[in-house]
Amino acid sequence: MDAEPKNTGGKVEPWGDITPDAARRLVSAAVHAFAERGYHATTTRDIASRAGMSPAALYIHYKTKEELLYQISKVGHERALSIVERARDGEGTPAERLAAAVRSFVRWHAEHHTTARVVQYELGALAAEHHAEVIAVRKATDGAVRSIIEDGVKAGVFDVPDVRGTTVAVLSLCIDVARWFNAAGRSTPDEVGDLYAGLVLRMVGAGSGQG
Amino acid sequence: MDAEPKNTGGKVEPWGDITPDAARRLVSAAVHAFAERGYHATTTRDIASRAGMSPAALYIHYKTKEELLYQISKVGHERALSIVERARDGEGTPAERLAAAVRSFVRWHAEHHTTARVVQYELGALAAEHHAEVIAVRKATDGAVRSIIEDGVKAGVFDVPDVRGTTVAVLSLCIDVARWFNAAGRSTPDEVGDLYAGLVLRMVGAGSGQG
DNA sequence: CAGGGGCCTAAGCGCTTGCTCACTCTCCGT
DNA sequence: ACGGAGAGTGAGCAAGCGCTTAGGCCCCTG
Numbered sequence: 001m002d003a004e005p006k007n008t009g010g011k012v013e014p015w016g017d018i019t020p021d022a023a024r025r026l027v028s029a030a031v032h033a034f035a036e037r038g039y040h041a042t043t044t045r046d047i048a049s050r051a052g053m054s055p056a057a058l059y060i061h062y063k064t065k066e067e068l069l070y071q072i073s074k075v076g077h078e079r080a081l082s083i084v085e086r087a088r089d090g091e092g093t094p095a096e097r098l099a100a101a102v103r104s105f106v107r108w109h110a111e112h113h114t115t116a117r118v119v120q121y122e123l124g125a126l127a128a129e130h131h132a133e134v135i136a137v138r139k140a141t142d143g144a145v146r147s148i149i150e151d152g153v154k155a156g157v158f159d160v161p162d163v164r165g166t167t168v169a170v171l172s173l174c175i176d177v178a179r180w181f182n183a184a185g186r187s188t189p190d191e192v193g194d195l196y197a198g199l200v201l202r203m204v205g206a207g208s209g210q211g
Numbered sequence: 212m213d214a215e216p217k218n219t220g221g222k223v224e225p226w227g228d229i230t231p232d233a234a235r236r237l238v239s240a241a242v243h244a245f246a247e248r249g250y251h252a253t254t255t256r257d258i259a260s261r262a263g264m265s266p267a268a269l270y271i272h273y274k275t276k277e278e279l280l281y282q283i284s285k286v287g288h289e290r291a292l293s294i295v296e297r298a299r300d301g302e303g304t305p306a307e308r309l310a311a312a313v314r315s316f317v318r319w320h321a322e323h324h325t326t327a328r329v330v331q332y333e334l335g336a337l338a339a340e341h342h343a344e345v346i347a348v349r350k351a352t353d354g355a356v357r358s359i360i361e362d363g364v365k366a367g368v369f370d371v372p373d374v375r376g377t378t379v380a381v382l383s384l385c386i387d388v389a390r391w392f393n394a395a396g397r398s399t400p401d402e403v404g405d406l407y408a409g410l411v412l413r414m415v416g417a418g419s420g421q422g
Numbered sequence: 423c424a425g426g427g428g429c430c431t432a433a434g435c436g437c438t439t440g441c442t443c444a445c446t447c448t449c450c451g452t
Numbered sequence: 453a454c455g456g457a458g459a460g461t462g463a464g465c466a467a468g469c470g471c472t473t474a475g476g477c478c479c480c481t482g
Contacts, residue, residue, distance in 0.1 A: 022459075038335065040251035044440060054461050059441065061459095121332065124249065165398060165406045172387035173380060180379060187376060195376045202413045233429075255470060265431050270471065272429095 014079060014115055023061040025051040030068045035114040039069055039125040069122060070130045076119030077137040083108055084144040094152030095206045101148060102174060102200045103193040109177040110189035116178035145170055149204060159205030170200050225290060225326055234272040236262040241279045246325040250280055250336040280333060281341045287330030288348040294319055295355040305363030306417045312359060313385060313411045314404040320388040321400035327389035356381055360415060370416030381411050 015031070018024035029050035033042040044065050045055045062068050087101030109116040123134050146167040152158030160166050173196060181192070226242075229235040240261035244253040255276050256266045273279050298312030320327040334345050357378040363369030371377050384407060392403065 020459085038249065038251055040249055041336070043438080045438095053459095055440090056442080056462080057460055065440070125252070162406055165403070166410065168391060169384055169407065169410055172391070173384055176383035176387045180383070192376070195373055196380065199377065199380055199414045202416065203410045205413065231429085254468080256468095264429095266470090267432080267472080268430055276470070 014075065014112060020061075022051070022053065022057065025053075026058060026061055027068065027071060031072055031115050031118055034069065034072070034122055035117040039065075039118075039122045066125070066127055066130070069118070070126060072115065072118050073123050073126060073130070073134050074137075076115055077134050077141075080105065080108065080116075080119065081137050081141045081144070084141055088144045088148050094148060094155055094157055095201055095204075098145075098148045098152065098204065098206075099197040099201055101145060102170065103197040105174045106177050106196045107189045107193040109174060110181045110192050113178050113181040113183065116175075120175050120178050142167060142171060152204060152206065157206055166203060170203065173200065225286065225323060231272075233262070233264065233268065236264075237269060237272055238279065238282060242283055242326050242329055245280065245283070245333055246328040250276075250329075250333045277336070277338055277341070280329070281337060283326065283329055284334050284337060284341070284345050285348075287326055288345050288352075291316065291319065291327075291330065292348050292352045292355070295352055299355045299359050305359060305366055305368055306412055306415075309356075309359045309363065309415065309417075310408040310412055312356060313381065314408040316385045317388050317407045318400045318404040320385060321392045321403050324389050324392040324394065327386075331386050331389050353378060353382060363415060363417065368417055377414060381414065384411065 013028065015024050015027045018027055026047060030042070030047045033046050033050060036042075042065075044058050047065070047068070048055045048058045051057075058065075058068075062071070083104050084101045087097050087104060090097055090100060092100070109120075123131060126134060146163060149158060149160060149163055149167055149170075153160050153163060177192060177196075181189075187195075224239070226235050226238050229238055237258060241253070241258045244257050244261060247253075253276075255269050258276075258279070259266045259269045262268075269276075269279075273282070294315050295312045298308050298315060301308055301311060303311070320331075334342060337345060357374060360369060360371060360374055360378055360381075364371050364374060388403060388407075392400075398406075
């Protein structure tokens, strides 16, 4: 029933299931390099040396540098989508489900901020067909969040005049965590997730302090 | 008292006062290229050809490609800072000033989304000292927003348990507009600004519907 | 009208890039 | 013992990069 790694919210590296070992090291090296300098400023030599191998070894496991980005982007987007889908399909009131979606989505972006930064901000470097594929996943994510908000509006527990615009705002808030979050910073992923869940409930007019 | 172009919220190109004409065309070309493909994926030949000149002409007006980015980033950040400072120092209740700050800040990011995208997302490509300079301006912007929120908390009209975290969230919301806003899309800069101002008032517990 | 500065170009230099090639080493089934 | 597949390397190619150089045109000033 759960074909994913053990734990969606925990601290597992998202690339633990890639084989062989060298391929996994390459993906991990690419994630860190892309997150630090951006895709175009990262060289294949940089990725290979971070993975502890020669420049040529990269091409044994991946056809191009772009394929590495595609792998990262695709897996990351699917993980992000599954997080909000799980919240959408879960039990509870719309407010509880929206809070759960935001909390786990934000926690993922904070916990895996290196991966998330690549996933959210480097997709413009993908080849056309890969880009389109990833955009489709993003639209599904957007739709999942919107459907939770619509549920709340239909149930009369949310006060949201502009559902589409508010959905974009909620996702903005969550995604941007990947840009500024710093593991050495003041707050933990859990704290940010809780804070943001509360802020989003207020945004939809279902703030905890007002019923 | 106002050494800036005529209009901070209007539709003026932010580079209208650069001379000579060729330098202005180069900056404008660089902004568009950087926004579309990113700094590192943009070539000096691309910038020059967009500006209607030969590759070498770029170096008559700017020492390096990075200096072009610095010019864009510095001017853009200063403009953004002046927008929130104006709101902070303006008249009205904390709620009114916060709403004004968000409205004009968001409107600027939507209106000038091409410039804003470069300003907000390409600063990592700056040289170390230029980067530090720009970071200082960003901190000032953060501080200006935070001081408005603190005013509201002190006055007892905002309900914000975590001022620092909420400030980050508010800025996230505004900045991310530059990433997704599309001039051909559904909503105008004014509409987004109004929507976001309302959402932020709710985030700080000063929603219009509850006094 | 001489001449110098501002603005621009064609050509190209030195270097780095993504990627390939010929080859080696290690492991494993027969 | 050995051949073939998988995984890796050192060297290097073609293309593209940021940037420079040498020189030409135009206009302003004396």
